[in-house]
Structures are given as structure tokens and as C-alpha cells.
Amino acid sequence: MAGRLPYGKRRKYPHMSGDDIPIWERFVVNNPGRFDTVDYDWRVGVGAVPDPDWAENYQRMVTMLSQKRIDVVGWNGEKPTIIEVKSRVGLSTLGQIFGYRILFIEEFPHIEAPEILIVTGSIGVDDMRILKKSSVPVVVV
Secondary structure, X not given: OXXXXXXXXXXXXXXXXXXXXXXXXXXXXXXXXXXXXXXEEEEEOOOOOOOOOOOHHHXXXXXXXHOEEEEEEEEEOOEEEEEEEEOOEOHHXXXXXXXXXXXXHHHOOOOOOOEEEEEEOOEOXXXXXXXXXXXXXXXXX
């Protein structure tokens, strides 16, 4: 499965804002050809269970707004990589990336299990040690 968008700098990145955009752009510039294609704002998880009495469009909106959102899924052919982009990484990022991977695998069993990657502008020494011991790749840009 290929992503919907070419891998490269864009004018806008769905769901990405603030300090995350220049971090992602530095990663893209420093890693040309790292991915074939990408998807942004990939939703995983069930989300909130809406009131069944609500109109269908409201139910759908509640679900979509409450699902977990992966910043970027990078694709190399059929192989996905879940990418979390953060200005500063903390331990909560570890839980996020592992959680996204579990939900992705559960929801898309027909797709090869994804790699994971954290792209950041800053990370503390302790957090880096923990991520390395957890075998989570981190790229500081």
C-alpha cells in the first residue's frame, strides 16, 4: 500500500502545527529518499462511542475527532513506518508510539507490521537512554 502523498516538503501538513512543522521539514531535507510516499494524520483506534440517538453525521464526527492520530506514516513500497514528530521528546512519546503501533497492527492486519520512528528537535539524556533501551529509533534534527 502506498501513501497518498509524495514524500517531500509541502505547503501544508494535515494535523501538524507549530514547532513540529520545521522539525519535520528539516528531517525531510536531511533524509531525501527516506520514504517513497507518506500519509499524514492517520487515524487509529475506535475513539469515543457516540450516542446512538445522534444523527449519523454527528456520530461519525465524534468518532473521528476522538480517534488517535498518527502524525506521519511513511511508506517504502508496502512497508509502513509510524512517525511521531515532537519538538521535545519525553517519556509520554514512548507510550504514544507503542500505542499507535498496537492499534495500527490490530486495525490493519493485512498490512505488514510497521516500524516506528520518532523525529524531534530535542531530547534529554535520560529519555534518549530509555528510548534506545526500548529499541525505538530517534532522529534529532
